[in-house]
Amino acid sequence: MTAVSASPTSGRIVTLMHDSAVLRDNPLGDPHQRKLYVYLPAAYDSPRNAHRRFITLYDLAGFTSSGLSHLNWRNFDENLPEKLDRLIRTKRMPPVIVVFPDCFTRLGGNQYINSSAIGDYADYLNQELVPFVDNEFRTLADARHRGCFGKSSGGFGAMRLGMAYPNIWGAIANHSGDAYFDFVYGAEWPAVLTHLQKFAAPTPRPGKHIVRPQSSPGEDDGRVQRFLAHVSSRPPNGEQPVSSKDIMSLMLVAMAATYDPNPDAPNGSNLPFDLNTGERIDTRWRTWLKHDPINRVRAEKTRLAKLRGIYIDCGWQDQFHIHYGSRQLSMRLNQCGISHRYEEFAGTHSGVDHRLDISLPFLAKALKG
Numbered sequence: 001m002t003a004v005s006a007s008p009t010s011g012r013i014v015t016l017m018h019d020s021a022v023l024r025d026n027p028l029g030d031p032h033q034r035k036l037y038v039y040l041p042a043a044y045d046s047p048r049n050a051h052r053r054f055i056t057l058y059d060l061a062g063f064t065s066s067g068l069s070h071l072n073w074r075n076f077d078e079n080l081p082e083k084l085d086r087l088i089r090t091k092r093m094p095p096v097i098v099v100f101p102d103c104f105t106r107l108g109g110n111q112y113i114n115s116s117a118i119g120d121y122a123d124y125l126n127q128e129l130v131p132f133v134d135n136e137f138r139t140l141a142d143a144r145h146r147g148c149f150g151k152s153s154g155g156f157g158a159m160r161l162g163m164a165y166p167n168i169w170g171a172i173a174n175h176s177g178d179a180y181f182d183f184v185y186g187a188e189w190p191a192v193l194t195h196l197q198k199f200a201a202p203t204p205r206p207g208k209h210i211v212r213p214q215s216s217p218g219e220d221d222g223r224v225q226r227f228l229a230h231v232s233s234r235p236p237n238g239e240q241p242v243s244s245k246d247i248m249s250l251m252l253v254a255m256a257a258t259y260d261p262n263p264d265a266p267n268g269s270n271l272p273f274d275l276n277t278g279e280r281i282d283t284r285w286r287t288w289l290k291h292d293p294i295n296r297v298r299a300e301k302t303r304l305a306k307l308r309g310i311y312i313d314c315g316w317q318d319q320f321h322i323h324y325g326s327r328q329l330s331m332r333l334n335q336c337g338i339s340h341r342y343e344e345f346a347g348t349h350s351g352v353d354h355r356l357d358i359s360l361p362f363l364a365k366a367l368k369g
Contacts (some may be wrong), residue, residue, distance in 0.1 A: 026119035036257035041095035060150030067100025107254035112157030116256035117268035149173035173359035178327030297332040309366025310340035315347030
């Protein structure tokens with residue numbers, strides 16, 4: 001048997017267990033004890049760096065994903081630790097610590113903001129994980145040397161965390177992050193409403209109908225609850241996986257719980273459409289739009305100006321049409337005089353991890369000085 005030693009240029013993954021007071025008794029009953037994965041670069045363990053402190057980056061996973069998934073082996077590709085090893089080994093970027101939080105929920109994920117219907121995930125990151133990591137590792141424990149990045153919901157989360165907490169985050173990278181909700185979510189709601197109709201009681205039947213709006217528009221009449229029970233009932237062995245329609249419906253239900261939580265409403269949140277007629281409820285939709293990054297730039301420009309780096313990109317063939325939101329977000333930042341780097345590329349919403357070759361060195365450089 002031949003022993004194979006680790007390469008001196010390869011980092012290592014440390015697994016910690018964190019007990020969260022913030023997530024304890026969260027409304028979805030999700031775990032408050034979670035594993036936390038941390039990438040330590042090879043330089044961290046070098047004797048000559050025994051007292052060196054490092055820049056820290058937090059990887060915010062997209063919807064239906066978690067930090068752990070970014071550590072998995074990949075065919076014909078590299079996972080994120082392998083990418084970091086390569087970028088550091090080739091001196092594209094300095095050694096950094098990277099944290100992979102687990103922010104998965106029963107609704108498939110979250111947007112990294114506080115919600116009474118999902119849990120306070122901004123507080124979880126800001127008030128618990130950041131000081132926990134700074135206490136466990138030799139980090140440069142200051143916003144000037146701490147950043148976050150993510151794709152899709154993770155990109156949205158990075159953007160919103162940077163907007164709201166520049167005292168904690170010094171630079172952010174937003175890959176294909178949710179923006180321009182009228183396009184991104186508005187285009188998906190009709191199909192989701194039709195899918196949720198399968199869980200209505202009574203279910204629609206052919207014949208004469210007298211159409212009436214919901215007696216309480218914006219509230220679940222039971223079909224959303226039954227849909228969530230359907231998703232939860234899937235066996236864990238993968239024999240009856242959730243469908244693509246289930247996933248899209250779950251996502252928009254999760255967005256409703258994020259953008260318009262209401263402890264007094266069924267499931268703890270309001271819905272922006274009448275479930276019977278499909279009519280948009282403008283008062284509810286305006287609540288969603290308050291969270292749209294393109295609508296927050298002006299109000300947050302003082303905080304945004306404090307960031308040391310903002311990176312945004314999107315494929316111009318994004319199937320959720322997020323490139324239009326990314327363009328508007330960049331335009332709003334320019335209008336407010338907020339320095340940032342915006343790029344587009346010939347790609348979709350999928351398979352965009354190669355863009356980290358650009359954003360990770362960007363963040364490391366911004367946070368180094």
